[in-house]
Amino acid sequence: KAEGYRNFPMVPRVVFGKDSFNQLGDILLPKRKHSDAPFIFLVDEVFEGTDVAARIPVIFNDQIIFVSAEEEPKTTQVDALVQRIENDHSELPSGIVGIGGGTLLDLAKAVSIMLTNNGGSAAYQGWDLVQKPSIYHVGIPTISGTGAEVSRTTVLMGPDKKLGINSDYTTFDQVVLDPNLTQGVSKEQWFYTGMDCFIHCIESLNGTYLNAFSQSYGEKALDLCKEVYLGDLTSEESRDKLMMASWHGGMSIAYSQVGVAHAMSYGLGYLLGVKHGIGNCLVFQHLEEFYPKGVQLFNQMKEKQGIILPKSICAELSDADYDTMIEVAMGMEPLWENALGKSWRSMITPEKLKAIYQKI
Ligand code: NAD
Ligand code: ZN
Numbered sequence: 001k002a003e004g005y006r007n008f009p010m011v012p013r014v015v016f017g018k019d020s021f022n023q024l025g026d027i028l029l030p031k032r033k034h035s036d037a038p039f040i041f042l043v044d045e046v047f048e049g050t051d052v053a054a055r056i057p058v059i060f061n062d063q064i065i066f067v068s069a070e071e072e073p074k075t076t077q078v079d080a081l082v083q084r085i086e087n088d089h090s091e092l093p094s095g096i097v098g099i100g101g102g103t104l105l106d107l108a109k110a111v112s113i114m115l116t117n118n119g120g121s122a123a124y125q126g127w128d129l130v131q132k133p134s135i136y137h138v139g140i141p142t143i144s145g146t147g148a149e150v151s152r153t154t155v156l157m158g159p160d161k162k163l164g165i166n167s168d169y170t171t172f173d174q175v176v177l178d179p180n181l182t183q184g185v186s187k188e189q190w191f192y193t194g195m196d197c198f199i200h201c202i203e204s205l206n207g208t209y210l211n212a213f214s215q216s217y218g219e220k221a222l223d224l225c226k227e228v229y230l231g232d233l234t235s236e237e238s239r240d241k242l243m244m245a246s247w248h249g250g251m252s253i254a255y256s257q258v259g260v261a262h263a264m265s266y267g268l269g270y271l272l273g274v275k276h277g278i279g280n281c282l283v284f285q286h287l288e289e290f291y292p293k294g295v296q297l298f299n300q301m302k303e304k305q306g307i308i309l310p311k312s313i314c315a316e317l318s319d320a321d322y323d324t325m326i327e328v329a330m331g332m333e334p335l336w337e338n339a340l341g342k343s344w345r346s347m348i349t350p351e352k353l354k355a356i357y358q359k360i
Pocket of ligand 2: 146196197200262276
């Protein structure tokens with residue numbers, strides 16, 4: 001890695017406010033290249049047939065593609081979407097708009113990159129491998145927590161690894177933060193995805209990479225999470241605050257790194273397809289040793305919200321399965337280094353990780 005401080009991109013334009021989604025048509029208009037260069041809306045399938053879908057400003061030959069968020073994004077899925085868009089339209093689109101949670105936001109980012117870069121998306125998983133600027137892309141979160149709306153990565157499951165396309169071209173050109181879009185989220189999912197934000201804060205604030213930049217965003221996000229999950233806000237206040245918590249949590253890790261829960265959650269995701277938010281929760285509850293105060297707070301939030309996490313996820317696994325998860329988790333070197341410092345290998349052994357996985 002190059003020496004020196006990172007010079008990373010931020011989202012250049014953002015709208016915040018209830019029903020700001022209604023301004024989308026006006027926002028896109030100046031970005032339309034001509035009537036044959038459509039906007040492609042990648043939209044979470046949960047919105048099919050709803051009022052949200054009806055309010056998408058489709059004109060000319062724009063296209064709405066509904067995508068299931070049942071499974072996390074894959075490189076093959078990105079490549080198939082790009083192929084479909086290329087087949088359906090004679091011109092490169094004016095832009096891509098992702099409407100949904102982290103899954104749809106990441107798909108929108110990846111598709112916008114792959115419309116201008118050759119080959120398959122798996123070749124770009126890693127750091128700064130993208131050669132050409134992506135097309136204009138807009139992120140519209142409908143559930144809060146991942147920080148995918150601000151980050152410079154899009155996390156994809158590839159043929160042999162789950163890894164982000166981390167690049168300056170990944171970051172959205174425009175984000176629309178409309179807290180009202182998060183209204184339909186189930187309580188469980190609201191907790192799991194919100195805890196992704198909480199865990200970003202704990203891992204960033206307790207990491208060795210911490211600096212004033214990350215700390216300023218991380219502390220604000222952590223305070224907001226506490227207000228939302230331990231306070232007595234109205235649901236409207238809580239939607240607004242969690243949306244901003246997600247933003248700040250994402251900014252906090254942009255200039256630091258995540259830690260133990262994320263490394264181990266990647267292992268669960270890779271082997272069992274356990275999704276990011278719930279995977280983080282399943283691991284985090286057993287990390288008192290690394291994050292004593294954070295785990296205590298997590299348990300308070302879980303109690304207050306009446307969430308019961310699933311149990312015995314790893315009960316039936318073979319030794320080879322454990323080895324796979326451990327290998328994936330231990331491969332996330334920057335995360336361990338952030339969590340425990342340069343000598344992390346003296347503290348983290350396969351046996352230790354296995355003992356934690358066995359509790360899950
Ligand atoms: P998600 O997009 O996977 O959605 C979770 C569930 O909530 C889905 O069933 C979805 O249909 C539903 N949902 C979303 N909005 C809804 C609404 N308004 N009403 C009803 N249901 C709704 O959830 P997520 O937790 O936001 O995203 C997880 C993904 O984000 C993972 O793929 C993870 O890898 C990725 N991620 C990316 C980054 C990044 O920086 N790029 C960071 C963290 C996580
Ligand atoms: Zn996360």
